[in-house]
Amino acid sequence: xxxxKIIPGVAHSFLYFGFLLLFxxxxxxxxxxxxxxxxxxxxxxxxxxxxxxxxxxxFDYPKQEAEAPKILRYGDPKLYEPSLPxxxxxxxxxxxxxxxxxxxxxxxxxNVGLAAPQIGILKQLVMFAVPAEHPRYKTDGVAxxxxxxxNPHYKHLSDEKNLEWEGCLSVPGMMGQVKRYTHIExxxxxxxxxxxxxxxxxxxxxxxxxxxxxLRGILFPLLVENRHMLGFTEAIMESEEFKKxxxx
Ligand code: NI
Numbered sequence: 001x002x003x004x005k006i007i008p009g010v011a012h013s014f015l016y017f018g019f020l021l022l023f024x025x026x027x028x029x030x031x032x033x034x035x036x037x038x039x040x041x042x043x044x045x046x047x048x049x050x051x052x053x054x055x056x057x058x059f060d061y062p063k064q065e066a067e068a069p070k071i072l073r074y075g076d077p078k079l080y081e082p083s084l085p086x087x088x089x090x091x092x093x094x095x096x097x098x099x100x101x102x103x104x105x106x107x108x109x110x111n112v113g114l115a116a117p118q119i120g121i122l123k124q125l126v127m128f129a130v131p132a133e134h135p136r137y138k139t140d141g142v143a144x145x146x147x148x149x150x151n152p153h154y155k156h157l158s159d160e161k162n163l164e165w166e167g168c169l170s171v172p173g174m175m176g177q178v179k180r181y182t183h184i185e186x187x188x189x190x191x192x193x194x195x196x197x198x199x200x201x202x203x204x205x206x207x208x209x210x211x212x213x214x215l216r217g218i219l220f221p222l223l224v225e226n227r228h229m230l231g232f233t234e235a236i237m238e239s240e241e242f243k244k245x246x247x248x
Contacts, residue, residue, distance in 0.1 A: 063108075064105065064106075064107075064109075065104070065107050065108065067104075068104050068105045068106075068107060069101045069102075069104055069105045069119045069120075070105070070119065070120075071105055071106075071114070071118050071119060071169050071170060072117075072118055072119065072120055072170055073170050073171070073172070074168075074170050074171040074174075074219055074221060076170075078117065078120050078122070079117060079118065079170060079214070079217065079219055080217040080218075080219075081117065081122055081217050082122070082215070082216050082217050083115075083116060083117050083121075083122040083123050083124045083214075083215045083216075083217075084122060084123055084124065085123075085124045085151040086123060086124060086125070086150055086151055086189075088150070088151070088189060088193055089193050092193060094123070095125060095150055095191070096191075098116050098121050098123055098125050099125065099127065099148060099191075101119055101121065102114050102116060102119060102125070102127055103127075105118075105119050106127075106169070109169075110131075112128070112129070112169060113126065113127065113128030113129070113169075113207055113210065113211045114126070114127055114128070114169060114211075115211050115212075115214030115215055116215075117214055117215065117217070118169060118170050118214060124150065124151045124152065124215050125148070125149070125150055126148075126149050126152060126211040126212065126214065126215065127146060127147070127148045127149075128146070128147060128207055128208070128211050129143070129144060129145060129146040129147070130142075130143060130144035130203065130204050130207050131143055136165065136167060136175060136233065136237070137164070137165060137166065137167075137203060138164050138165070138203060138245070138246070139203045140201070140202050140203045140204055142204075144204055148190070148191055149186070149188035149189075149190075149196075149211075150188060150189040150190070150191070151188060151189050152186060152187065152188035152208075152211075152212055152215070153186070153187050153188070153212075154184045154185065154186040154187075154208055154209065154212055155184065155185055156181035156183065156184050157181075157183040157184060157185055157199065158181075158182070158183050159181075160181070160182040160183060161179045161180060161181055161182060162179070162180060162182050162202070162206075163177055163178070163179050164177065164178070164180070164203075164206060164245075165177055165178075165236070165242070165245070166178050166206060166210060166220050167220075167233065168210070168219060168220055170214075170219060171219060171220065171221060173232055173233055174221070174230065174231065174232055174233060175230075175231065175232075175233050175236050175237075176220055176221050176223075176224040176229060176230035176231075177224060177225075177226065177229035177230070178206075178210075178220050178223045178224060179223070179225065180205065180206045180209045180210075181205060181209060182201060182202060182205060183199070183200075183201045183205060184199070184200055184201075184205045184208060184209065185197060185198070185199050185200075186198055186199075186200060186208050186212075229241070
């Protein structure tokens with residue numbers, strides 16, 4: 001246990017030592033005018049990369065089990081296709097089969113949302129739970145238990161929208177700022193075949209809109225209006241823009 005803590009520490013010290021050597025050697029070269037100044041290595045950039053490497057493990061995404069159905073990634077054409085509704089009650093057994101696959105795909109991942117097309121099944125089924133707190137997202141401070149929705153729809157209850165960060169299991173390691181309706185009403189069919197509806201606001205509403213977007217082939221990066229507000233999680237979480245939005 002102690003060794004596992006010491007070894008990465010020692011490795012990082014060597015990494016820094018290497019960078020120091022590199023820094024001084026380039027300084028000496030430039031002093032002797034052997035290289036133009038523009039070719040000198042930007043130490044600030046190197047330090048940032050080194051820090052990102054060291055802190056990357058803090059942003060690790062949950063891993064899928066080896067035998068789990070594969071979660072498709074951003075770029076896979078199947079993610080951009082619309083999903084078909086289930087023909088109920090005839091297709092209720094199919095709902096359960098698809099749900100089983102979705103649960104397998106996210107096994108051990110904790111509080112997550114997943115839509116059937118994310119595992120390549122173009123049917124209108126989503127599952128999600130909303131955490132009360134999250135290191136990356138601006139939550140409502142209230143958890144919502146797992147909800148499984150067949151053939152869901154939503155409508156906005158007012159024109160109010162908010163701009164916040166979100167991520168997706170199909171876009172691992174990245175975040176983007178997306179404008180979403182603040183207040184919505186969602187209707188769906190539950191596993192008993194009964195029509196349900198609920199109102200959601202803020203983060204809860206954001207999660208619902210994100211998941212339902214998957215059913216019409218839309219992934220969050222396609223909705224990021226300011227393209228500077230889409231990037232790698234570790235870089236964004238270090239940015240002033242992100243810290244400001246969290247009141248740091
Ligand atoms: Ni998603």
